[in-house]
Amino acid sequence: AQTVTQSQPEMSVQEAETVTLSCTYDTSESDYYLFWYKQPPSRQMILVIRQEAYKQQNATENRFSVNFQKAAKSFSLKISDSQLGDAAMYFCAYRSPYKDDMRFGAGTRLTVKP
């Protein structure tokens, strides 16, 4: 079964600086999809970015980018120019093309210091 591991329960960053959140996963599949979701204090799950495993190019969405290392089964999220509104729980998730559910990591709580 696929597992997703986020080894950093908490991270903090100074406003305007850059922070990287780590995620590793375990799978025997060659094709899959990876996601980062943000959960602010409102508890809503907001999609931040997604990556298809067959794409070599790392996904980017404005200040958010990923470093996808398929061989290492690593999928880190980089947040540039951190803003106070980026403070939230961040969840890494894996989705197989053969199964319908999505597996989530335990989450990383990001604090942004002014």
Next chain:
Amino acid sequence: DSGVTQTPKHLITATGQRVTLRCSPRSGDLSVYWYQQSLDQGLQFLIQYYNGEERAKGNILERFSAQQFPDLHSELNLSSLELGDSALYFCASSVELGAGRNTIYFGEGSWLTVV
């Protein structure tokens, strides 16, 4: 706004009781998923329906059940409630079955507190 609507947003009930959580998926989405998030924990997949049929089952207790209706809305029924069932219950939806590439969009969740 993800387009996924969940009601009620908050619910307080006593142990032993039964509650029903309702979800309306995004327009055009055929798949509905239910997830449970206990305090300060990750999301646990409960169950998935596609176009009215159960497609995948996760760590769902026997006291819990769900269904998806012809209009594609879904209900999660929780019975014989225990204190440990207190959690945030998310409904999510996506366009098609099993493609994996389709992003799952989440509702705002239903907060259940069992006292």
